[in-house]
Amino acid sequence: MYLAPEGHEIEIANAAADFLADAMPIDRLHSANSADMNAALRQHFGEMGWFALAVPESQGGSGLSVVEHVLFFREVGRQCGPVDVLAQGLAANAIGDAGLRQEIIAGTQGVALLAPDGDRYRLIGNPEAGLALLVTPDRAQLFSLAEIRAMARPALDPANSMGVLGILPAPVTTMDSSHIWRLGQLGVAAMLVGIAEASLDLIVDYAKVRETFGRKIGSWQAVRHPCADMAVRAEAARAQLWYAAAAIKEGRSDADVHLDAAKHLANQAALMNADANIQLHGGIGVADEHNAHLLLKHAMLLSRLFGTKRSLLGRLLNARLED
Amino acid sequence: MDLQYSEADREFRARAREWLKTNVPAQSRPANGVSGAQFDRDWQRKLYDNGWAGVAWPEEYGGLGLSGLQQVIWYEELARAHAPHHINTTYVALMHAGPTLIACGTEEQKTFHLPRILSGEALWCQGFSEPNAGSDLAAIKTRGVIDGDHIVVTGAKMWTTDAQYADYQELLIRTDPDSQRHKGLTWVICDMKAPGIDIRPIRTMLQDEHVNTVFYDEVRIPLTNVVGEVGGGWSTAMATLSFERGLGFIGDQLELYERVCRAIDLAEKVTLEDGRRAIEDDGIAQRLAAIKADTLAIRSMTLADIAETDRTGMPGPKGSMMKLMVTTTHKALSEVVGEILGWDFLEFNGDRAAHPWTYEYLWSWVFSISGGTNEIQREITADRVLGLPKAR
Numbered sequence: 208m209y210l211a212p213e214g215h216e217i218e219i220a221n222a223a224a225d226f227l228a229d230a231m232p233i234d235r236l237h238s239a240n241s242a243d244m245n246a247a248l249r250q251h252f253g254e255m256g257w258f259a260l261a262v263p264e265s266q267g268g269s270g271l272s273v274v275e276h277v278l279f280f281r282e283v284g285r286q287c288g289p290v291d292v293l294a295q296g297l298a299a300n301a302i303g304d305a306g307l308r309q310e311i312i313a314g315t316q317g318v319a320l321l322a323p324d325g326d327r328y329r330l331i332g333n334p335e336a337g338l339a340l341l342v343t344p345d346r347a348q349l350f351s352l353a354e355i356r357a358m359a360r361p362a363l364d365p366a367n368s369m370g371v372l373g374i375l376p377a378p379v380t381t382m383d384s385s386h387i388w389r390l391g392q393l394g395v396a397a398m399l400v401g402i403a404e405a406s407l408d409l410i411v412d413y414a415k416v417r418e419t420f421g422r423k424i425g426s427w428q429a430v431r432h433p434c435a436d437m438a439v440r441a442e443a444a445r446a447q448l449w450y451a452a453a454a455i456k457e458g459r460s461d462a463d464v465h466l467d468a469a470k471h472l473a474n475q476a477a478l479m480n481a482d483a484n485i486q487l488h489g490g491i492g493v494a495d496e497h498n499a500h501l502l503l504k505h506a507m508l509l510s511r512l513f514g515t516k517r518s519l520l521g522r523l524l525n526a527r528l529e530d
Numbered sequence: 531m532d533l534q535y536s537e538a539d540r541e542f543r544a545r546a547r548e549w550l551k552t553n554v555p556a557q558s559r560p561a562n563g564v565s566g567a568q569f570d571r572d573w574q575r576k577l578y579d580n581g582w583a584g585v586a587w588p589e590e591y592g593g594l595g596l597s598g599l600q601q602v603i604w605y606e607e608l609a610r611a612h613a614p615h616h617i618n619t620t621y622v623a624l625m626h627a628g629p630t631l632i633a634c635g636t637e638e639q640k641t642f643h644l645p646r647i648l649s650g651e652a653l654w655c656q657g658f659s660e661p662n663a664g665s666d667l668a669a670i671k672t673r674g675v676i677d678g679d680h681i682v683v684t685g686a687k688m689w690t691t692d693a694q695y696a697d698y699q700e701l702l703i704r705t706d707p708d709s710q711r712h713k714g715l716t717w718v719i720c721d722m723k724a725p726g727i728d729i730r731p732i733r734t735m736l737q738d739e740h741v742n743t744v745f746y747d748e749v750r751i752p753l754t755n756v757v758g759e760v761g762g763g764w765s766t767a768m769a770t771l772s773f774e775r776g777l778g779f780i781g782d783q784l785e786l787y788e789r790v791c792r793a794i795d796l797a798e799k800v801t802l803e804d805g806r807r808a809i810e811d812d813g814i815a816q817r818l819a820a821i822k823a824d825t826l827a828i829r830s831m832t833l834a835d836i837a838e839t840d841r842t843g844m845p846g847p848k849g850s851m852m853k854l855m856v857t858t859t860h861k862a863l864s865e866v867v868g869e870i871l872g873w874d875f876l877e878f879n880g881d882r883a884a885h886p887w888t889y890e891y892l893w894s895w896v897f898s899i900s901g902g903t904n905e906i907q908r909e910i911t912a913d914r915v916l917g918l919p920k921a922r
C-alpha cells in the first residue's frame with residue numbers, strides 16, 4: 208500500500224513535466240493560433256512516445272499502466288494542454304487496425320474529440336485532424352473527420368477550438384469496451400488535478416512577493432486561509448486520483464466508484480481553485496495577459512467531459528464499495 | 531503506487547473482523563458520567579486482555595508492534611462492527627499521551643504508564659489551553675516553580691475534556707518566569723489526585739459537562755514526571771499535537787463513509803413536507819452524493835498519509851489539512867441531515883444515543899475547534915505546507 212508516485216513513476220512524471228514545459232508551455236496561449244495541437248507538435252509528441260504510454264508493447268506502445276497515464280496527464284493539465292492530446296492517446300488504445308494505430312501513435316494522423324450535447328455533438332480539438340473519437344461508458348468509436356461537417360463556434364477556452372454538428376457518419380472503427388472511457392475519465396481527472404495544483408502554485412508564488420499596506424499579501428489571513436483551503440482541495444483530489452488509478456490498475460471491483468469520486472473531486476478542486484486564484488490576485492487576475500483565466504476556462508471545458516457533476520453524483524449516490 | 535495489502539494485513543483484518551463479530555458490547559454506552567467512563571475502561575480492558583490494544587505501539591510496552599496500515603485496518607473494522615466510538619474518556623491517553631511518551635518519555639515513564647494506558651487502568655486528560663491562551667498556546671501563564679526535586683504548579687487550565695474522570699494529565703506549564711512565548715515551557719505528567727487540584731465543569735451547547743476548568747494551587751509534581759527537557763516543553767507539546775492532528779481522528783475519518791451511507795438510507799425513508807421522499811429532492815441527493823465522494827477522498831488521504839508515515843516514522847504537517855477536510859465534511863453531513871429530518875432534528879435532550887444526528891451536529895463545533903481551531907489549522911497549512919510569509 209503506497210498512495211503516491213515512487214521509483215520510475217517519479218521519473219516519468221518529471222520527464223513529462225520537462226517535455227511539456229518546453230513543447231507546450233501554458234504561455235503559448237497568449238499567442239494567436241495557439242488552440243489545439245497542430246501537426247508539427249503532434250509529431251513531436253509522437254516521436255517521444257507520449258501517446259502510447261498505456262498501449263501494450265505488443266501493439267507498439269510502452270506497455271505502462273493507467274498510473275503512468277495519469278501522471279502524464281496531470282502534467283498536461285498544469286500547462287492547459289489541449290484535449291487533442293487526450294483524444295490522440297485514447298485513440299491509440301482504441302484502434303484495432305495496426306497500420307492506423309501506428310500513424311496515431313506517431314502523430315502523423317490526428318484525432319479530435321466528440322462530446323455528446325443533447326441531440327447534437329460538440330467537436331473539441333483540431334478541426335484539421337483526420338479522425339474524431341467519441342467515447343461512451345461502454346464504447347469507443349472513431350469517425351473520419353473528412354465526412355463530418357462541423358460548424359465552428361467561438362470557444363471560451365483558448366486551449367481548444369470548438370465546433371457543433373448534428374449527424375455522425377458511419378464509424379471507421381468501433382471498440383465495445385469500457386476501457387477507453389476509464390482511460391478518458393482518469394486522464395481528464397488528472398488534467399483537472401494539474402489545474403487545481405497550478406492555480407495554487409500561482410497564488411502562493413504571488414503571495415510571497417506582492418505587497419499591500421506594507422506587507423506581503425501572503426502574511427494576511429484573508430489570503431492565507433483561502434490558500435490553505437485550496438491546498439486541501441488539491442490534496443483531496445490528488446489522493447483520490449491516486450486511489451482510483453491504482454484501483455483500476457489492480458482491477459478492483461469498485462474501481463469505477465472511486466473513479467467517479469476522483470472525477471468529481473477533480474472537477475470541484477480545479478473550478479474552485481482556479482476561481483480563488485483569480486480573486487486573490489486582485490486586478491491582475493482578470494488581465495488577459497495573466498494565466499489565471501486560462502486555467503479557469505480550461506477547467507470549465509474539462510469538467511464537462513467524461514462525467515459532469517450531475518451524472519457523477521447520480522451514480523455515486525447509490526454506489527457501494529467492495530467489502 | 532499500489533493498493534495491495536500484504537498477507538499479514540489480510541490475515542489481521544480477518545482475525546479482527548471475526549473477533550469483533552462476537553465481542554462488541556450489546557448495550558450502548560451510558561450518557562456521560564462515571565458510568566460512561568467505566569464503560570470505556572471496561573471496553574479498553576477487554577481489548578487489552580484479548581490482544582487488540584495498541585496495534586501500532588511497541589511490543590515492549592504492551593502494544594502489538596504492527597504497522598500504521600494495520601492500525602487503519604483495525605479502525606476500519608471497528609467502524610464496520612459499530613464498536614464503541616474511539617473518542618471517549620480513553621482518547622487522550624491512547625491518542626496523545628501514549629504516542630508522546632513513546633516519542634519523548636524516559637524508560638521509567640514508558641514502562642510505568644504505557645501498559646496502564648493500554649489496559650484502560652489509567653485515563654488521561656490534556657492541560658494545554660488556559661482562560662487566556664487557546665489558539666495562542668505559547669501565551670500560557672500557569673506557573674511551575676522548581677523546589678528541590680519537585681515542580682510546584684499554580685494557575686488554571688481550561689477546556690480540559692474528561693478531567694473529572696482522568697488519573698493523569700499532560701500538563702504544559704511555564705517553568706521559567708522570565709521566559710517569553712515558546713521558551714521556558716515544560717511538559718509534565720500531573721497526577722489528578724494530587725492535593726491542590728480543583729475541577730469545575732463547564733456546561734456546553736451539547737447540554738453536557740465533558741469539559742472543565744482545572745485550578746492548581748501549589749500542586750507538587752516530581753521532577754521525574756517531566757517529559758522531554760525542563761524548558762523544552764514546546765517541542766514535546768508539538769509532538770503531542772502532531773499525533774492528534776495526524777491520526778487522532780482516524781476513527782472518525784473512516785467512519786464518515788458509513789455515516790453518509792446511513793444518511794442516504796434515512797433519506798430513502800423520510801417524507802418531506804411536500805410529500806416526496808427526501809432522496810427525491812435533487813438538492814438533498816446531490817449534496818449527499820458529494821459528501822460521499824468527499825468521504826472516499828478522506829479515506830484515500832488517510833491511507834496516503836499512513837503509508838507515508840510508515841516510511842518516515844513521524845506524522846507530517848498534512849495532518850492539519852486532513853483535520854480541515856474531515857471537520858468541514860462532518861459539518862456538511864450534519865447540515866443536510868438536519869434538512870432531511872425537518873422538525874425531528876430539533877428534538878434533543880443531550881443523549882447521544884437517543885438523538886444521534888442532532889448530537890453530531892452540535893459536536894461538529896467541538897470537532898472544528900478542539901485540537902486547534904480550523905483557523906489555526908489553516909495557519910499551520912499556510913506556514914508549513916505552503917511556506918507563505920509569516921502572519922505573526
